[in-house]
């Protein structure tokens with residue numbers, strides 16, 4: 410039996426940090442690929458040289474050649490440009506569409522059986538691009554956003570209450586944009602729903618900070634966007650797939666009628682296992698929550714139409 414193989418496309422902040430986390434966790438052999446010459450090779454060697462200390466025996470290759478990515482089990486697409494201050498995720502649309510399209514064509518050619526996790530923004534439109542271009546079954550194409558958005562919300566809840574993050578579950582649905590739909594009713598601390606623990610004002614403040622969580626980091630960094638928490642979220646998804654954990658996580662999944670949405674990628678709870686998205690979990694929503702999800706879907710639909718996918 411061989412080891413699993415994960416390709417990370419894009420050796421920038423998110424890609425390299427995710428690749429490092431996967432290698433450190435000894436989850437799989439890792440190939441990191443970028444168009445920049447020398448960057449994946451240099452960062453890759455650097456990460457590999459840390460593996461004796463993290464006691465990980467994985468192979469790690471940094472390359473510009475898709476041949477090295479052949480027969481990957483999972484491919485994480487982080488290639489693209491990131492937000493700069495004043496830019497919305499949607500501003501990235503056209504540039505990243507061309508990049509994700511080209512990358513997906515290469516991935517299909519070299520790893521036709523892989524599971525794709527798209528990270529590039531604007532997330533929901535980019536995962537829809539990868540789905541349409543790859544022609545892979547919908548189970549094998551998903552987007553990372555909900556795990557990150559929920560982790561941000563969990564962080565803020567734990568900070569507010571002074572409790573362990575371990576006790577906190579948070580639920581965020583919808584697109585990975587300013588219209589994302591955090592669901593306090595389904596967010597719990599040691600099983601207790603949030604509205605039983607906090608006033609509406611405090612919950613509203615946490616929801617707002619979660620929605621703007623990415624922008625808050627961009628505001629500090631000025632030259633790029635978040636990557637430590639995003640790469641941790643990628644690791645959790647790759648781990649759930651390779652270990653066939655059947656873990657329920659919020660991911661961007663292709664909806665065909667679920668939640669009243671058809672033919673569009675949206676962040677919803679899914680069961681992640683070795684086949685990819687093994688089930689879309691439908692939860693009941695109030696009228697307000699459903700309306701918020703529809704609004705988020707409309708924003709994604711608009712982007713998807715602009716790029717014609």
Ligand SMILES: NC(=O)c1ccc[n+]([C@@H]2O[C@H](COP(=O)([O-])OP(=O)(O)OC[C@H]3O[C@@H](n4cnc5c(N)ncnc54)[C@H](O)[C@@H]3O)[C@@H](O)[C@H]2O)c1
Pocket residue numbers: 418419420421422423424442443444445487488489490491492501505508511512527528529530531532553554557585633634635636639
């Ligand atoms: N989904 C999320 O929750 C989430 C979170 C954080 C960042 N992002 C997105 O992830 C992407 C990457 O962010 P980052 O901070 O790593 O950016 P970055 O600029 O640090 O890295 C991007 C890398 O992609 C490479 N690249 C560009 N075109 C390529 C191509 N055709 N093939 C291979 N590589 C290519 C660049 O050379 C660069 O090294 C951005 O689009 C960002 O908005 C998404």
